[in-house]
Amino acid sequence: MTGISFTQESQLARPTGLLAWLHLDLPLLTGLMLLSGVGLVILYSAGDQEWALIQRQLVRLGIAFGVMIILAQLHITHLRRWSPWLYIAGVLMLVAVIFFGQTGKGAQRWLDLGFFRFQPSEMMKLALPMMIAWYLAEKRLPPKRRRLLAAAIMTLIPVLLIAKQPDLGTALLVASAGVFILFLAGIGRQLISIFAVSMAALGPVIWFFMHEYQKRRVLTFLNPENDPLGAGYHIIQSKIAIGSGGLTGKGWLNGTQSHLEFLPERHTDFVFAVISEEFGLIGVAALLALYFFIILRGLYIATQAQDTFSRLLGGALTLVFFVYLFVNIGMVSGVLPVVGVPLPLISYGGTSLVTILAGFGILMSIHTHRKLLPT
Amino acid sequence: MGRIIVAAIIVTLTLLLLLTRMLYLQVLNHEHFTTLSLDNRVKLEPRPPTRGLIYDSHGTILAQNLPAYSLDITPEKTPDIEATIQALSEIMPINEDDRKRFKRLRQQRRRFDSIPIRVRLSDEEVARFAVNQHRFPGVVVQAKLLRDYPLQEQTAHVLGYVGRINKQELQKIDASNYSGTTHIGKNGVERTYENQLHGSVGLQQVEVNAKGRVLRVLENQPPQPGENLHLFLDMDLQATAMEALKDYNGAVAAIDTRTGGVLALVSKPGYDPNLFVEGISSKAYKTLRDSLDKPLFNRAIRGQYPPGSTVKPFIGLAGLEKGVVSFNQQTYCPGFYQLPGHEHKYRDWKKTGHGQMAMEDAIIQSCDVYYYELARTLGIDRLHDFLTTFGFGSRSGIDLTGERSGLLPSREWKRKARREPWYPGETLITGIGQGYFLTTPLQLASATATLANRGQRIRPRMVESIDLPDGTREATRMESTQLSQVDPEHWEQVIQAMQQVVEGLRGTARRIRSDHYSIAGKTGTAQVFTVKQDEEYDEATVEKRKRDHALFIAFAPVEEPKIAVAVIVENGGHGGSVAAPIARKVMDRYLLREARP
Numbered sequence: 001m002t003g004i005s006f007t008q009e010s011q012l013a014r015p016t017g018l019l020a021w022l023h024l025d026l027p028l029l030t031g032l033m034l035l036s037g038v039g040l041v042i043l044y045s046a047g048d049q050e051w052a053l054i055q056r057q058l059v060r061l062g063i064a065f066g067v068m069i070i071l072a073q074l075h076i077t078h079l080r081r082w083s084p085w086l087y088i089a090g091v092l093m094l095v096a097v098i099f100f101g102q103t104g105k106g107a108q109r110w111l112d113l114g115f116f117r118f119q120p121s122e123m124m125k126l127a128l129p130m131m132i133a134w135y136l137a138e139k140r141l142p143p144k145r146r147r148l149l150a151a152a153i154m155t156l157i158p159v160l161l162i163a164k165q166p167d168l169g170t171a172l173l174v175a176s177a178g179v180f181i182l183f184l185a186g187i188g189r190q191l192i193s194i195f196a197v198s199m200a201a202l203g204p205v206i207w208f209f210m211h212e213y214q215k216r217r218v219l220t221f222l223n224p225e226n227d228p229l230g231a232g233y234h235i236i237q238s239k240i241a242i243g244s245g246g247l248t249g250k251g252w253l254n255g256t257q258s259h260l261e262f263l264p265e266r267h268t269d270f271v272f273a274v275i276s277e278e279f280g281l282i283g284v285a286a287l288l289a290l291y292f293f294i295i296l297r298g299l300y301i302a303t304q305a306q307d308t309f310s311r312l313l314g315g316a317l318t319l320v321f322f323v324y325l326f327v328n329i330g331m332v333s334g335v336l337p338v339v340g341v342p343l344p345l346i347s348y349g350g351t352s353l354v355t356i357l358a359g360f361g362i363l364m365s366i367h368t369h370r371k372l373l374p375t
Numbered sequence: 376m377g378r379i380i381v382a383a384i385i386v387t388l389t390l391l392l393l394l395t396r397m398l399y400l401q402v403l404n405h406e407h408f409t410t411l412s413l414d415n416r417v418k419l420e421p422r423p424p425t426r427g428l429i430y431d432s433h434g435t436i437l438a439q440n441l442p443a444y445s446l447d448i449t450p451e452k453t454p455d456i457e458a459t460i461q462a463l464s465e466i467m468p469i470n471e472d473d474r475k476r477f478k479r480l481r482q483q484r485r486r487f488d489s490i491p492i493r494v495r496l497s498d499e500e501v502a503r504f505a506v507n508q509h510r511f512p513g514v515v516v517q518a519k520l521l522r523d524y525p526l527q528e529q530t531a532h533v534l535g536y537v538g539r540i541n542k543q544e545l546q547k548i549d550a551s552n553y554s555g556t557t558h559i560g561k562n563g564v565e566r567t568y569e570n571q572l573h574g575s576v577g578l579q580q581v582e583v584n585a586k587g588r589v590l591r592v593l594e595n596q597p598p599q600p601g602e603n604l605h606l607f608l609d610m611d612l613q614a615t616a617m618e619a620l621k622d623y624n625g626a627v628a629a630i631d632t633r634t635g636g637v638l639a640l641v642s643k644p645g646y647d648p649n650l651f652v653e654g655i656s657s658k659a660y661k662t663l664r665d666s667l668d669k670p671l672f673n674r675a676i677r678g679q680y681p682p683g684s685t686v687k688p689f690i691g692l693a694g695l696e697k698g699v700v701s702f703n704q705q706t707y708c709p710g711f712y713q714l715p716g717h718e719h720k721y722r723d724w725k726k727t728g729h730g731q732m733a734m735e736d737a738i739i740q741s742c743d744v745y746y747y748e749l750a751r752t753l754g755i756d757r758l759h760d761f762l763t764t765f766g767f768g769s770r771s772g773i774d775l776t777g778e779r780s781g782l783l784p785s786r787e788w789k790r791k792a793r794r795e796p797w798y799p800g801e802t803l804i805t806g807i808g809q810g811y812f813l814t815t816p817l818q819l820a821s822a823t824a825t826l827a828n829r830g831q832r833i834r835p836r837m838v839e840s841i842d843l844p845d846g847t848r849e850a851t852r853m854e855s856t857q858l859s860q861v862d863p864e865h866w867e868q869v870i871q872a873m874q875q876v877v878e879g880l881r882g883t884a885r886r887i888r889s890d891h892y893s894i895a896g897k898t899g900t901a902q903v904f905t906v907k908q909d910e911e912y913d914e915a916t917v918e919k920r921k922r923d924h925a926l927f928i929a930f931a932p933v934e935e936p937k938i939a940v941a942v943i944v945e946n947g948g949h950g951g952s953v954a955a956p957i958a959r960k961v962m963d964r965y966l967l968r969e970a971r972p
Contacts, residue, residue: 184378240415243400243408256416261585281401288390299383315379322386326393333396 023072023368025301031294032068032345032360036061038287039346045253046267046274046348053267053348060350064357071361075369079362080134080309086123087131087154093120094161101165109165121162121170122355125320126362128158129177133312141308142186151182166211169327169340176323180316184302218337234270235334237262242276242333249280267348269340272332291344295322298360301367310366317359324356417593418583421555424574425520427601429534429564431610432638432839437530438565440520444496445653446504447489450481452513459511460492466507467500469493472656483542489517494653522558522652528645529613532673533606533775533837535563536648552576555598561651564604564837567774571841574601603842607636615964616641619957625924625944626674628820629961632936634853635824635833637773639961640817642674667920676778679813680943683899683950684741685928686762686808688826688869690749691734693761695865699752702868705731708744714751714799721747721803724900738872739879741898743807750806755797758805759785764858765822766832767814772854773835781818784811809902819941823928826873827895827936829866830858870895874933883951884927887959892966896929896958898950922946927954931962938965 019026040054040061047053093111097120102110111118132151136143143151155178163171183192207215220232241257250256255277257263266274276284298318305311324344330336332343342349344356400408429438446463453459460477463469473493480490492514496504501516508514522537524530537558540548544559553559555576560566577598581589616627616639629639646663650656655663663671672678694700710728712721723729723743729736737745750758762768768783782788784805786797804810814822817835825832833855840850873895876882883898901924925947930939940958947953 180382184382186378237415239400240408240411242397243404244412246401246405246409257412260416260582260590262415276397276401281397284397284401285394288394292387292390295386296383299379299386303379311379315382319382319386322389326389329393333393333400335393335396 020368022069023364024069025297025364025367027297028294028301028360028364031290031297032065032357035290035294035345038290041252042271042275042278042346043267043348045255045278046258046271048259049253057348060353063350064353067354068357068361068364071358072364072368074365076307076310076362076366079130079313079365080137083127083130083134086127090120090124090127091158091161093118094124094158096120097165098161109167119351121158121165121167121174122351124158124162124174125170125177125355126317126358128155128174129181129313129316129320132178132181133309133316136181136185137308137312142188148182148187148191151178155179166214167340168214172327172339173320173323173341177316177320180319181312184312184315217339220338234264234338237264238270238273238332239334241273245277245280247281249276249278249283252278254278269328269342269347270332271347272329272343275346276333291322291325295325298363301363304370305366306370314363314366317363321356321359324352416582416584418581418589420579420581420589422577422579422598423555423557424576424598425600426522426537426558427568427572427574427842428603429572430603430605431608431613432606432636433609433611434605435526435610437524437526437606437608437610438534439523439525441523442518443494443521444501445491445517445519446493446496446500447491447515447517448477449487449489449513449515451486454512459514462510463492463504463514466503467493467496470656472654472658475657476654480539483545489515491517491653495521519557524648526610527647527649529610529617530608531563531645531648532642532675533563533608533613533640534648535565535776536561536651537565538651539654558652562776564606564775566776568604568838568841572601572604575599599844602844604838605840605842605848606837607631607634607638607839608640608837609638609965611968612639612961612964613641615639616957616961617643617645619960620944623944623947623953624668624674625942625947626678626816627940627942627957627961628675628816629938629940629965630820630824630835632824632827632833632930632939634839635821635835635855636839637817637835637837638938638965640675640837642672642678644668644670646670673777674816674943674945676773676775676815676817678943679779679781679815680924680926681810681812681901682767682808682814682819683901683924683926684743684808685819685897685899685926685941685950686767686812686814687738687741687746688873688897689762689765689767689822690746690753690758690806691738691872692826692861692865692869693753693758694734694749695868696761696861697753697757700734700749702735702865703733705733706737706745706748708732708742710744712744712747712803714803717800719800721800734868735872735875736881738869738897739875739882741883746806747803750802751799753802753806755784755786755802755805758802759783764832765825766818767812767822771817771821771835773817774837774851778817779815781815782811782813808899816941816943819926819928819943820939823930823941824936824939825858826866826870827930827939829863829870830861832856832858870933873897873929877929877955884929884955886951887955889931889959889963892931892962893933894929894931894959894962895933896927896955898955899926899928900924900948900950901926903946919946922948925950925952925954927951927958929955929958929962931966938962 040057043057044054097111109119109121111120131154135151139147155175159171159175162174237257241263255274257277258266258274263270263273275287295318299315302311302314302318305314321344324341327336327339327341328343331338342352426440428436431437448456448459450456460469469492477490477492484490504516524534538561539557540559552575560569560572575598578596579592580594582591582593583589612629620643624643627639627641631638650659695702708723708729710723710726729740729742732742732745762783768781770778770780789795789797801810805812821835833853836851838851840848843849874893877884877894877896878888879885884896903921903923925944927942927950930936940961942954942957944954
């Protein structure tokens with residue numbers, strides 16, 4: 001009787017059994033599991049059929065789903081109470097990264113806590129929207145200008161600290177989380193226009209503060225053929241992989257661009273090009289449909305939330321997930337500059353996997369801990 | 376609630392936008408990107424054909440392909456080329472010429488082509504590089520086939536040689552057929568028969584990865600090897616002629632009168648063509664080029680010499696044919712000749728004179744005065760027209776490049792070339808093969824063969840047959856024309872006189888008389904240095920390079936001719952004593968070889 005449609009269940013007919021007991025949302029869980037499964041199949045091809053790679057990814061998926069299940073058990077009121085403290089701890093750790101951080105891939109992102117390495121910017125992807133949602137939910141919506149300004153400053157502090165590392169991709173995701181909360185909180189159309197205009201005006205200013213490699217990425221994005229063997233190589237090869245896939249693709253394990261090593265970063269950030277090459281437009285459309293289903297389910301959960309904090313947080317987390325998807329595909333298909341954003345739940349790598357599934361854990365908690373309201 | 380719906384709409388639209396982008400890339404531009412993808416992974420590798428071999432008439436190999444090692448650098452894969460060459464020079468000698476060749480070739484080739492920095496590596500050098508290979512990215516030892524001429528200078532002027540393709544040649548050849556080929560025929564038979572010898576390129580379609588490593592062969596179209604050539608050239612005769620010339624510079628051309636096939640074509644001195652295959656060192660080249668003996672000059676087809684008295688039988692025949700003289704008509708030779716009303720004395724080589732002379736004696740003893748008179752009565756126009764039919768003054772059309780035409784002077788030629796009228800005195804000296812008259816040794820041999828054949832003129836050729844790809848052997852075509860208007864009796868009269876040159880008691884070439892077969896011949900002497908009026912010519916005191924050239928033409932056997940020979944010995948002195956014995960040795964070798972035990 002429980003389908004996986006996102007509108008099917010009424011508030012009176014809540015699912016019972018193991019899933020209900022574990023506070024898991026079946027449609028969301030199905031979508032996420034399906035996506036992870038697809039991800040493993042693609043990684044097997046993109047990683048040159050290396051079993052060790054699949055095994056490592058399986059372990060990470062296990063940990064990430066574990067984190068999701070744990071978070072789903074917590075009642076949303078606990079999360080709300082912890083929001084400011086998580087945020088403050090996050091900012092402090094970001095500052096610590098600047099002084100004591102470890103360098104990897106040319107950027108200082110890691111904090112060594114002795115027993116394990118930790119990436120505070122990753123935690124900020126959750127802590128920031130929680131903080132802003134907590135702050136704005138304190139008073140009536142829509143928020144007053146003074147509170148909006150405060151919320152903007154709260155967003156800017158961690159974003160600037162992350163951009164300084166430099167980690168443009170994460171900074172972008174964290175900033176978008178803050179912006180989505182403000183948007184969902186119902187700020188006026190006038191303010192939205194002012195925001196859009198000031199972002200455009202900020203462009204040159206941001207350019208001025210950018211690192212050399214970041215500037216080069218933007219220039220390369222604007223004209224990849226200028227430097228076909230250097231910086232433009234990624235985009236050119238990725239477009240060739242996608243375009244040569246055609247409608248039906250070259251078939252699983254048969255992508256020449258990926259298997260003959262023309263496509264760089266093929267099992268991490270550029271994995272979408274492998275999918276496009278091997279499964280064609282049909283495969284891509286099916287994959288986007290799966291993502292679309294997950295996003296719509298997330299947004300539906302937000303509409304069903306019983307308090308402002310849950311509604312704002314649920315909506316923003318879902319939209320951040322969407323930003324992952326959009327930025328990654330946009331960059332791989334050459335409509336956005338190259339920023340290091342993985343394809344959620346498919347790209348090889350553990351850190352973002354845990355954060356993303358933690359976000360879905362919160363969403364499930366929001367949905368499954370609702371009080372039964374008398375009609 | 377309202378804002379979430381707005382967000383959902385934005386998400387939907389954005390995803391549709393991405394899908395549109397994918398549609399654009401994967402469907403609308405699918406073909407374009409498929410091409411790029413194929414370009415990425417599929418590379419066409421040319422497989423050069425093996426060059427055809429060249430054999431002499433007995434199957435002796437004259438040109439072959441031997442495996443050799445070269446050390447090649449691929450500029451694209453080599454980080455610092457200068458430093459690499461410097462480091463390589465510590466392992467094996469790399470001299471200035473190697474560097475120059477590398478530099479020159481690098482300008483002509485593409486960045487991903489490999490270019491030799493050293494050629495003809497010894498086994499030891501190959502081993503020494505192999506040990507150090509890890510230090511030199513982009514440098515490899517390559518085994519390839521190099522053209523080799525085992526008989527070296529004996530065949531140099533005939534075969535020519537192959538060398539690296541240069542810029543001008545690159546524009547003329549079919550670039551795709553030569554895509555894997557580095558060498559091309561530069562002159563001689565190697566050049567004339569370049570198309571047959573080269574063959575057609577094969578193609579190998581391979582799949583490569585991003586680093587350019589070949590992963591597998593997708594398609595293989597093997598090259599079609601070049602065709603083998605079989606020459607008329609007889610290395611026995613060629614070697615005999617070279618040896619007979621001793622230390623003299625000169626040329627020998629021997630033609631099979633029945634086919635026009637060139638049996639021997641010697642130009643001395645020669646050179647070692649193998650030096651040119653991988654690029655000759657500039658020092659060695661300079662030595663060859665600047666030598667006074669001109670070893671690079673192919674005298675047999677490019678050397679232009681006055682024919683001297685060897686032209687007399689042809690002029691005698693002209694006189695008989697044009698009816699200005701009969702065979703037995705007598706002319707008195709006082710030792711000199713004067714044109715009516717002129718003071719100038721045209722000398723005979725015999726100062727005391729020959730006395731009463733008919734045509735036969737005039738050929739046997741080579742009386743100049745008889746021919747002064749005959750030339751005068753014929754006139755330059757008739758002389759020119761008749762000699763033209765024997766091929767004087769024009770290229771024989773042999774299948775070799777660079778042949779010169781010689782010069783058969785005429786009124787018209789002089790007006791055009793010199794802007795002067797023709798003087799009667801010039802007709803006289805043309806009549807004894809001097810003055811403006813120039814012939815090449817091959818031309819003389821060809822004219823002699825025409826005489827031997829009683830008017831059948833055959834175009835001389837080097838190549839007898841070609842091995843076709845289907846395994847059959849195709850003979851080259853014989854081209855001949857018949858000088859039909861000549862009276863058969865006149866042929867026999869002139870030939871009879873030429874036979875007496877060798878066999879008569881007073882013949883100028885009587886010393887080469889053979890007991891085994893009959894020979895018809897004519898001696899000649901070409902002045903290199905003009906003797907002034909009333910001046911004595913003393914052979915002993917004239918320095919060697921100013922001495923006369925000795926000439927001799929002959930064919931044998933007289934009754935059923937098989938071979939015609941022309942010999943020119945530069946600064947050899949008298950034709951009868953120096954040139955004739957060389958011709959005799961060549962004819963002996965050819966005609967008596969089978970008879971010997």
